[in-house]
Amino acid sequence: MNNGAHRPPIDDLWYKNAIIYCLDVEKYVDSNGDGIGDFGGLTRRLDYLAGMGITCVWLQPFYPSPNRDNGYDVADYYGVHPKHGTLGEFVEFMNHAQQIGLRVIVDLVINHTSNRHPWFQSARKDPASPYRDWYVWSKTRPAEWNKGMVFPGVQKATWTRDPVADEYYFHRFYEFQPDLNTLNPAVQREMMRIMGFWLQLGVSGFRMDAVPFMIEQKGAGVTPRKDYEMLHLLQDFLQWRRRDAIFLAEANVPPDESMDYFGENGERIQMMLNFAVNQRVFYALATGDIKPLVRALEATYKRPPAAQWVNFLRSHDELDLGRLTDTQRERVFQAFAPAKEMQLYNRGIRRRLAPMLDNDRRKLELAFSLLFTLPGTPMLQFGDEIGLGDDLSLPERECARTPMQWSSDPHGGFTTAKRPVLPVISDPIYGYQRVNVEGQRRDPQSLLNWMERKIRMRRECPEISWGDWKILKTDQPGVLVMRYEWDDHTLVTLHNFTGKPCAVVLDRGAVGGDTGTGELVDLLATNDSRADENGRYVVKLQPYDYRWLRAGGIDRNVPR
Ligand code: NOJ
Ligand code: CA
8 A cells, every 4th residue: 555666754654653642631640739630740751651662642631621521621722721730831741752752642622612611601692792603503492402412311412502692502512512613714713723822832733523523514404514625724734834743533434434534635634543443343352253343444444645544442432332233232232341331322331441351361462462453553541551440430431531550559649639530440450559550560471561562563563554454364263364564574463352272374375575484473472483385374373362473574573
């Protein structure tokens, strides 16, 4: 796909071989003892992240906000919430990140604002306000007032009457998040101003929230039409201000729409979270049936050369299984969320990764190995590197948003305050007494140290981010075998989704990349394979086992 003379230089498209780490400042580490995470604390932990091999940090919203949706209800786009520190401390944080070569992207939540935002306050009070048209109004209750809710079961409407304006306003999400009239040119100018502000402070781009809704024509009775070209306008602006800055879109759309978001020539969005693959990864982990995963991979094969998928396991939201068939979703629920309280919005699972996988190290390694080797750029959710648990007593998605566990000190070393912003997990299995960074650092066999080694190897496998790939068919239906080719290098990865040992036979010709030695170099262990006299490799796999094998390349296991 990207082979050929005009391939963009690898260092310019930095995001293609990045390792992204998503974190919420509020839950990461508290430096001043008020129980709330802050930039002072995070700045000191940047070396931890760089040491793990992370190359790009995605910060979830840290802006002034009533915080009724974890900060995704923004009340001021040009500031830092005082509970997280000052803008000065943000700049210090950025400076430290730059010093150690870590890039930072921030959440851009411009589909809606908080209802406390001064724009909305002005708009509701005065029909002549310059901000009135920044929102979406209707004098009467629209017929579709209770359709299209994103949080079914919790959210009751998408149109709510505002008593001050005496009109109905549109809100795709909760009623305290009025939608911006995003196709209004004045609103678009403001979006660019917001982007310009954070770019000037050094960020490398934006994770763009709720993109399908943001680009949609909104209004009572209006037939929704998507204005994809708006993404092009925004990308132009982005790159005028900073040529290497990128968008990472949250757009949970069917694969056949993804090119509308990337743009035929990559002129709209550089990166998209791969929701199609994410759901089928969990289906495969739950059932051992990889067919839907293979189909999702193939359906998301096509992308412009400069574009990239971002793969992830869990995020700060529910694991959304809305695109599986009812039977498939049921099977994932049975395996990973058998109790109703573990499920959410009739479509998802609100647990963290380790508890879903029964804290089974084999399954965790399989899942992460897969994450690192799926075509694209991997994204980790904070805490998954040490196997954080969850707290089902917390409402909705809060269950998987508990603070980071740094040590066995009270509250896991997250804070010295009596009451942290959310309780730190303290149960017998996942509690901070047992699961914490300090303990795992000291243990060479820990998940954290395993992760660090895999990330190092992953960064040395640009075949995965840059190369063309193919799924190799074998006679083992529960094993995903992929071959990557890039710049004379060939990498083959195998993942056994079943609880049974097996032997996978690979044909030397199909593997390709043979330098004549007939050797497959195991990048993770001393397990090299040699082709037998019949030109076949026999790779033996334990239950939930995985392999990264390099077939060709001048430097064997160091491609650059
Ligand atoms: C997507 C975010 O990931 C989610 O947490 C939030 O509730 C909605 N967008 C609304 O901003
Ligand atoms: Ca604090």
